[in-house]
Amino acid sequence: MGAPEMTGRKGPLAGLKVIELAHIMAGPVCGLMLADMGAEVIKVEKVPGGDDSRSFLPPDIDGESAAFMMMNRNKRGIAVDLKHERGKAVLRRLAASADALIENYRLGTMERLGLGYETLRADNPGLIYCEISGFGRSGPYAGRGGFDLIAQGMSGLMSITGEGAGRPPVKVGAPVTDITAGILGALGILAATIERQRTGRGQRVDTSLFEAGIVHTYWQSAIAFATGVSPGPMGSAHPLNAPYQAFETADGWITLGAANQGNWLRLLEVLEAPDLADDPRFTDSAGRMGHLKELETILSRIFRTRPGAQWLKRLDAAGVPAGPVLSVREMQEDPQDARPRDGGRPGAQPARTGQGHRPAAQVLRDPGCGRRRRARLRRAHARRPGRARLRRGRDRGAHRRRRSGRGLIPRRLGINYDHNMSAKASIRLRIARPSRTTKSGGRTKIIIGTVSSAGRRAAFSSAFMTRSLRDSADMMRSD
Helix, strand or coil: CCCCCCCCCCCCCCEEEEEEEECCCHHHHHHHHHHHCCCCEEEECCCCCCCCHCCCCCCCCCCEEHHHHHHCEEEEEEECCCCCHHHHHHHHHHHHCCEEEEECCCCCCHHHCCCHHHHHHHHHHHHHHHHEEEECCCCCCCCCCHHHHHHHHCCCCCHCCCCCCCCCCCCCCCCCCHHHHHHHHHHHHHHHHHHHHHHCCCCCCEEEHHHHHCCCCCHHHHHHHCCCCCCCCCCCCCCCCEEEEEEECCCEEEEEEEEEEEEEHHHHHCCCCHHHHHCCCCCCCCHHHHHHHHHHHHHHHHHHHCCCHHHHHHHHCCCCEEEEEHHHEEEEEECCCCCCCCCCCCCCCCCCCCCCCCHHHHHHHCEEEHHHHHHHHHHHHHHCCCCCCCCCHHHHHHHHHHHCCCCCCCCCCCCCCCCCCCCEEEEEECCCCCCCCCCCCCCCCEEEEEEECCCEEEEEEEHHHHHHHHCCCCCCCCC
């Protein structure tokens, strides 16, 4: 492929161009990981309806799904009807100059559309084609659709999550198989990118929610392989070490990680319980695991004698790992989450975002950039400095962009746009002619923005996404 096209972004992946044909979570997480590190990620949404996460309402911010905004920050966007031949031609032009493509449709969907790996790599031998599905592209379940809940159940995760035998199976609260599959996909793309530097050839990357769930069973799978017995749920406890779990205090819960011998002895000093060091049931890790219930009972009785803050202060002073059990809002307001990501080093680049990128919590606090919204943000910033941020450079040009008009999508490109989809939605698209200087046969340059009749542009980080599309029948059923 030719030299990477510079986009003004910074980060380790600046210059990497990725096409994201994915929706909801697993595929978008993959694109999100790459975009946060500086890659140019162009999200291709289906027509009509767009990404299904647009309909995950409530909650919303100014009518836009908070879930959609979270998963698609730092991306650019376009809506294309892939059932239309000219829409397919647009995607092929994008893929011809891309470094990677992400898709999470059911097995065979992309091939039926004429957009499978073999077809696209004929025009772009260096293309890295990442497929994220429910169960992978081979095996007896390859054709099945998959969701996080199903993957958690079939990967064994739900059998080891919960309070114990006789209780209903419990799903991990977060969609861990979706998120992990996206991270595995991003890791595969990066590995394939390094390989392409040596060979000049792209390759296929294949991962699934099912495999992503299995990744989380390392300890439990080791136990099952070694003993022939499947471990069950243990609440917050560890299957191999103790004490390593949550304990109730006088005013709430804390977590404790005194899993090795050194931390165990330091814990006993904090608890002022030296007699437990000589108790033959608890002298080593094997003994503590063998008498876990008795150990839980003894420690729980001690921890309930003081408030959590007192215990945490004492444990921290002794060097014993421990922490509070926070709600999501408490986590977002915790000073550790709000810390600078550059480690305080002079001239250091942000560790998790590229130029103009912001963490999701900041993005959700600044979802729009019209004049009224900016005024509200300024007032919020005056009340709570650091909590609201304005995108000054881009925002000053918003008024000029609002004069661009509506209905600028050329239908001859197979990109369907309906003026009646929303009173808010209007899309501007320009596709430049291929450059004759690129070795790959030409790059498709896309400038996409959204403006509204109310004079607001949906902006999250450096992303420009098509917005406010009404839900309708899916173009195809996804994994």
